[in-house]
Amino acid sequence: MAIDAPIGHSAEKRNESPIVFPTSGQELNAMADVLIDIFPLDVVGNIFLFMTKKALRTLCDGLSNDSVLRQHAISEIYKHMRVTTLDQLVEAANDNAHVGTMQLRYTDEFLSFFKGNPTFTSNISNVDILALLPCDYTLVKEIPFQSISRVCLYGLKSFEPSSVPQNVKLLDLNFLFDQSSEKIKEWPPSLTSLNIQGHNDVGLIELPQGLRELSCQVLKGLWELYPPKLAKLELSRLKLFPNLILFPKSLHELEISACQGLDVERIVANLPPKLKKLCLAYTFGGLASDLEFPDSIEVLELRSCKIESLEVLKFPKSLIKLKLNGNRIKKLENLPQSLKVLHVPGCPITSFNDCEFPSLLRELYAYGILLTSLDGVTFPDLEILDIEITPKNAGQCIKSLKNAKFPNTLLSLRAYGHHVGDYLETKFPQGLLELEISVKGKPQNISFPPELELLKLILSNGRTSQLSQLNLPATLQELHIENGKCSEFDWNLPDLQNLTLINIKGRVNVPSSVSKLIIRVGVAQWLEGMTISREMDDCQITCRHGNFNEEVTKLIECYTVERMTPTLNLREFKRRRIS
Known part of the structure; x- marks a missing residue:
């Protein structure tokens, strides 16, 4: 494994002085004191959001235990913690960490550790616990956790609500087919959300009156009455749906x-007056042609409901989001003018030419439909356009986009799978932040939008295109390239966080800013070697055939130790505006 000096936009190229890091713990602590004096702690906290876990750990290791800056860095590291090994708990306890949210699977080893370290345990703000039976999950009650947001129990024959911690907020109960006939009642007073799967007799279950969310899967029958404050109800794969069901007036979401x-x-005729979201999916008998939905609904999902035409449906006047996945619709018509988000994947639509899109529409998801052209299509001020298709459908796809008129407001264009051969003549919106395309021919002279943050680029299978010749914008934070030929070169991508390379040939020079690297090749020998300039939070290198050379193998071995994964990275933090 070659470890060289950092690559990319050097200080000399940017006419800046190189940054000199402290060389001793004393100097680092002095610098930390200066930083705290200059900036408020909330500003320092915002800086930590842009640092990887590895960088924060390096900072902590160089600071004294009583450093205020170290305490804040530790808090950021352990804001979200997914526990898979005992060593993680030991490390957190040694750091005197105050954990934000901890997710763990029930083991006797973990519980013994919590019992033996009460101070550390009391500093855990919130816990999610998964227990796969048989195990004595009742022992969790003996651990003094501040708050338990969720307990998931899988493989139940019976359940006694008093056996779980009384401060739990969400219970997820999965019953075996062979179960007892005991009644279930007197729930924890803090319980607001309940998931029940596989119970054979709901008559034995007395629902808690304070429940806000209820999810039911694979049950026999349903309750006639529900808790008065219930706001969300999900019903899936019920073996027999009752003829009469009285929804509480407080219900906002029904799936x-x-x-x-x-x-x-009958369901639609008896919907509660304040319902905001209705989802109907996989209805065996389809929908009546003259179905009329309440005007209170803002989100409507009609997935795989055998709908053939929208012309006769009466949509709510307040509708903002409409999902029509998997229906038999061939033409988009009668769309409500209030609509802002539309999903039509899996519908046999082949053209947008005759469609009059609502003027307020901002997001159009049409992945998987077999379009052959966007010529002459007039789009509203879209921000997201998703027309991806899978490779198996590439025979019927768009092959030219030079005449397509994309709105200047577009932030995300996903057109992966379409074999477009004229991207050199295609005009992309200059403000585009996300672009996912398959390129037929040579990609070297494609002019990418200057503010692009995410690029997914699928090149021809021959793997002859030189990646060093791509004109990539320096603003990229995430880059995914499939096929192509790689050599050691300066990527000139100072902000790149995530890099994915699929089926490339040659030697890879990893940009110094990358914290997550994924490389997958069909044949191990295609990956000749790698040069890295820093440790990464995550590195995944795999092949389908053959064995990697010694250099690559050593690098893989460095990242085989299981690590915690931070739940917030730079891309997610900066790009929430087009989630």
């Missing part, structure tokens, strides 16, 4: 999927 015996017309 019904793949339920036998469902009378859609």
Whole structure:
């Protein structure tokens, strides 16, 4: 493994003085004191959001235990913690960490550690626990956690609510087919969310009156009455849907999927007056042509409901988001003018030419539909356009985009799978932040938008295109390239965080800013070697055939130790505006 000096935009190229880091713990602590004096702690906290876990750990290791800066860095490292090994708990306890949210699977080893380290345990703000039975999950009650947001129990034959911590907020109960006939009642007073799967007799379950969310899967029957404050109800794969169900007036969200015996017309006629979201999916009998939905609904999902035309449906006047995945619709018509988000994947639509899109529409998801052209299509002020297709459908795809008129407001264009041969003549919106395309021919002279943050580029299978000749914008934070030929070169991507290379040939020079690297090749020998200039938070290198050379193998071995994964990275923090 070759470890060289940092590559990329050097200080000399940018006419800046090189940064000199402290060489001793004393100097680092002095610098930390100066930083705290200059900046408020909330500003320092914002700086930490842009640092990787590895960088924060390096900072902590060089600071004294009583350093205020070290305490804040430790808090950022352990804001979200997913526990898979005992060593992680030992390290956190040695750091005197105050953990924000901890996710762990029940083991006797973990519970013994919590019992033996009460001070550390009391500093955990919130815990999510998964228990796969058989195990004595009742022992969790003996651990003095501040708060337990979720307990998931899988493989239950029976359940006694008093056996779980009384401060739990969400219970996820998965029953075996062979189960007892005991009643279930007197729930923890803090419980607000309940998931039940696989119970054979709901008559044995007395729902808690303070429940706000209820999810039911694979049950026999349903309750006639529900808690008065219930706001969200999910019903999936019920074996027999009741003829009469009285929804509470407080209900805001209702999702019904793949339920036998469902009378859609009766359900819609009895919806509560304040309902904001309705999801109907996999209705066995389809929908009536004259179905009328309440005007209160803002989000409507009608997935795989055998709908053939939108012309006769009466949509809510307040509708903002509409999902029509997997229906038989061939033409988009009668769309409500209030609509801002539209999903139509899996529908047999082949053209947008005759479609009059609502003027307020901002997001259009049409992945998987077999378009052959965008010529003459007039789009509203879209921010997201997703027309991706899978490689198996590449025979019927768009092959030219030079005449397509994309709105200047577009932030994200996903056109992966279409074999477009004229990207050199295609005009992309200058403000585009995300671009995902498959390129037929040579990609070297493609002019990418100057503010691009994410690029997914699928090149021809021959792997002859030189990656060093791509004109990539320096603003990229995430880069995904498939096929192509790689050599050691300066990527000139100072902000790149995530790099994915699939089926490339040659030697890879990893930009110094990258914290997550994924390389997958068909044949190990395609990857000749790698040069890296820093340790990364995550490095995944795999092949389908053959064995990597010694240099690559050593690098893989460095990243085989299981690590915690931070839940917030730079891309997620900066790009929430086009989630």
